[in-house]
Amino acid sequence: MTLVAGVDSSTQSCKVVIRDAATGALVRSGRAAHPDGTEVDPAAWWGALLSALADAGGLDGVAAISVAGQQHGMVVLDAEGRVIRDALLWNDTRSAQAARDLIDEVGAAEYARRTGVVPVASFTATKLRWLRDVEPDAATRVAAVALPHDWLTWRLRGYGPAGESLLGPALDELTTDRSDASGTAYWGARGYDRELLVRALGHDAVLPRVLEPGEAAGRTPDGIVVGPGAGDNAGAALGLDAASGDVVVSIGTSGTVFAVTDAPTADASGTVAGFADATGRYLPLIATLNAARVLDATAGLLGVDHAELGRLALEAEPGASGAVLVPYFEGERTPNLPDATASFTGLTLANTTRPSIARAAIEGMLCGLADGLDAVRGQGVAARRLLLIGGAALNPAVQAVAAQVFDVPVTVPAPGEYVADGAARQAAWVLSGERPTWPVDAGAPLDVDTRPEIRRQYAERARGASA
């Protein structure tokens, strides 16, 4: 049996799946935690990857491996391949002003035309502009810029700083793929837009070579083929074998709504990011900063675990008797309100109860994603089936409320790590030269139970919170 490995190096953890290259059957898996925070030393990701691989029983029998990862993270390397400073992550909002500056300089419509995206704090280019403006000594030392999955792929192949790697700091050996490159805000369908890189960072730098979907990046020192990798959402789309008419809603650290399209999108409002996918097509996407951790925070507030939070929520009626949580705990990206804070509104003596608060948290988190689905459909994307994934999708109350909030039939695929599965599917693709046709257990659609009053109530309160 030939095995392949898929990695998801995401915000909160690193997950590894090892699958049969021919059938896709899961053979073993592992995981390891990442540090908390919005800026992280990439060495922590490397350590977690090695731990997750060990937790999965190692790479014996594995012929190919691919790494999918959290998008946008700014990994800046000096000429010796050393990491200059902790990586700013997708959910760090300190570069919000840098985003506004880049838009003022280039224009939102022009930026969208060149890259498919309009700068927001999440994107790599805005973080580089922040570095230039706030840490100029560090910015001048930048010899190369990589994304989290790019850097891990480079390290897996044996590259890195002298003394910490077998092959040394060959910056020109850095590689990436279309999907993750499309999240930098200095790449477009015609390749890197170096004028935008120089505008952000203040000077040119080595950028990872953009590989094709089934193109090998190289091999590990032990001879295992290494795939191009992907951004995590493109990895999930590949793992689910998402097709036209499918919309994926992922509720992890980030909340995302995305679909696979044949044509690129360029939303000048900046709401929908016109990313590329991992198969040679495109991945229009919205992302929220506040997703699963809204429920973590509410469960902590109520002193319960996820299961009890869900049970409490299902005790309350749809609409939580008027209690609404606008969940902008970390600021928010969609809508672009980086300095916003969260607020409970509509509280009365009658609805300030544990069940209402629990349900308001789930409804508020999902209403933000439903607004995102409307924006993605506004780009001409057909939504006939909604695939609900991510850690919080495991919660029965999240599933039940999702069926009431979304106006598209909701299907909950079998519990799994779909980002890592997509990376494993890519590894099998690189090995065989053909995209695998592994089966996906997409699950049966939930009963449609749309309750428009939930979103109507949320819209009124969210407008107030955004004022």
Ligand SMILES: Nc1ncnc2c1ncn2[C@@H]1O[C@H](COP(=O)(O)OP(=O)(O)O)[C@@H](O)[C@H]1O
């Ligand atoms: N049953 C559950 N109910 C609600 N939230 C959950 C549940 N299980 C896990 N989570 C949350 O899901 C998140 C992890 O999801 P995951 O998709 O792995 O995140 P990421 O890929 O962004 O690191 C954590 O915040 C965790 O607390």
Ligand SMILES: O=C(CO)[C@@H](O)[C@H](O)COP(=O)(O)O
């Ligand atoms: O910023 C985005 C997409 O644009 C996020 O989706 C990140 O890619 C983080 O992903 P998770 O850690 O939540 O999986």
